[in-house]
Amino acid sequence: MQNSKFFPEIHGNFGFGCMRLPMKGDNVDHEQFCRMADAFTEAGFNYFDTAHGYINGKSEIAVRECVAKRYPRDRFLLTDKLTEPYFRTREDIRPFFEKQLEWCGVDYFDFYLMHAQNRNNYQKFKRCAAYETAYKLKEQGLIKHLGLSFHDKAEVLDMILNEHPEIEAVQIQFNYVDYDDASVESRKVYEVCEKHGKPVIVMEPVKGGSLVNLPPKADAVLRALGGGSNASYALRFAASFGNMAMVLSGMSNMDQVLDNISAMRDFKPLDSSEFEAIEKVCGIFRGLDLIPCTACRYCVEENECPKGIRIPDMFSALNSHEAFHNWNSEFYYSEVITGDGHGKASDCIRCGKCEKVCPQHLPIRELLEKVAKTFEGRE
Numbered sequence: 001m002q003n004s005k006f007f008p009e010i011h012g013n014f015g016f017g018c019m020r021l022p023m024k025g026d027n028v029d030h031e032q033f034c035r036m037a038d039a040f041t042e043a044g045f046n047y048f049d050t051a052h053g054y055i056n057g058k059s060e061i062a063v064r065e066c067v068a069k070r071y072p073r074d075r076f077l078l079t080d081k082l083t084e085p086y087f088r089t090r091e092d093i094r095p096f097f098e099k100q101l102e103w104c105g106v107d108y109f110d111f112y113l114m115h116a117q118n119r120n121n122y123q124k125f126k127r128c129a130a131y132e133t134a135y136k137l138k139e140q141g142l143i144k145h146l147g148l149s150f151h152d153k154a155e156v157l158d159m160i161l162n163e164h165p166e167i168e169a170v171q172i173q174f175n176y177v178d179y180d181d182a183s184v185e186s187r188k189v190y191e192v193c194e195k196h197g198k199p200v201i202v203m204e205p206v207k208g209g210s211l212v213n214l215p216p217k218a219d220a221v222l223r224a225l226g227g228g229s230n231a232s233y234a235l236r237f238a239a240s241f242g243n244m245a246m247v248l249s250g251m252s253n254m255d256q257v258l259d260n261i262s263a264m265r266d267f268k269p270l271d272s273s274e275f276e277a278i279e280k281v282c283g284i285f286r287g288l289d290l291i292p293c294t295a296c297r298y299c300v301e302e303n304e305c306p307k308g309i310r311i312p313d314m315f316s317a318l319n320s321h322e323a324f325h326n327w328n329s330e331f332y333y334s335e336v337i338t339g340d341g342h343g344k345a346s347d348c349i350r351c352g353k354c355e356k357v358c359p360q361h362l363p364i365r366e367l368l369e370k371v372a373k374t375f376e377g378r379e
Helices: 030-042 054-068 090-104 121-127 130-139 154-163 186-196 216-223 230-239 254-264 272-286 311-324 328-336 353-357 364-376
Strands: 014-017 047-049 077-082 109-117 143-150 169-173 200-203 244-250
Touching: 014 030, 014 254, 030 054, 030 254, 047 244, 054 077, 054 090, 077 090, 090 109, 090 130, 109 121, 109 130, 109 154, 121 130, 130 143, 143 154, 143 200, 154 186, 169 186, 216 230, 216 272, 230 244, 230 254, 230 272, 244 254, 311 328, 311 364, 328 364, 353 364
Parallel strands: 014 047, 014 244, 047 077, 077 109, 109 143, 143 169, 169 200, 200 244
Antiparallel strands: none
């Protein structure tokens, strides 16, 4: 395994995303996460990625208990992020940053990212001098590398990088379905990173699991290759581009860890036949009416729907209905609305809070109407 050509301290090109950790009820299953972290590091990898909004702050605590307390500091790299809801003024940023160090159990962050940048929240980051404040923390040795994560159009990223050339890495959503998608612009965003000479860190390479459980026709295309898992092809697609420093995967059980390690430990770019198969799969996806939700859960965790509607789970049920046309999706929808405070799709009051925080810019209110029509018989 070779170290990153962009950041020599990164071992390999595969990182552990800590947004979808194993859960035991409402809490992270620390025992299972420890085993997963051990398998990941024993395979030679060392990059972990978290943020305060992940699992309502429980991701950072899990990183402290399962990684920081159990490994010497030079055995792992840790990325955290400055997220817009957690500061109001410039003066709020450093105290929040210091709390993040405490929550994660470390004295510095290897990478610190301006989180989920888009045209709107970037204006708040500018007003609060967030980039300048983070750069001072870097000068003090509390941050080793300063970067940003991004969810918007390519022209917006170009503007940000023109204004902040000090940025060292850019984390973008990149997978084969979104590569030429007009709403995500993965390819164009990647090309902006190339233009500015910024190494890329990939998030959502399997699109929140959507590229693991493929529709039958798409699954058959990849099975015909006689190679790895569906997830392995998605990871290798993202890593096959020359400006990629790191591909993150949010893993929630040991099987996922082991499968991803097998694909990335002795990494080989996709060959021509594999790229052709991926293009066939994309064609099948284009023929389906699926919602491109990645289940990041910002709409329900950071903003909390006032009606308690479990939006990502409902979209997953609708996608399952469209892709597979079986009874399981209806059963799953009934499970989604079970429990105190969990609203039905038809309970939406169209406040729009969910759409303001959606990185995919989905018309969530309209889509919930479709969910209600499909599963509740509402017109």
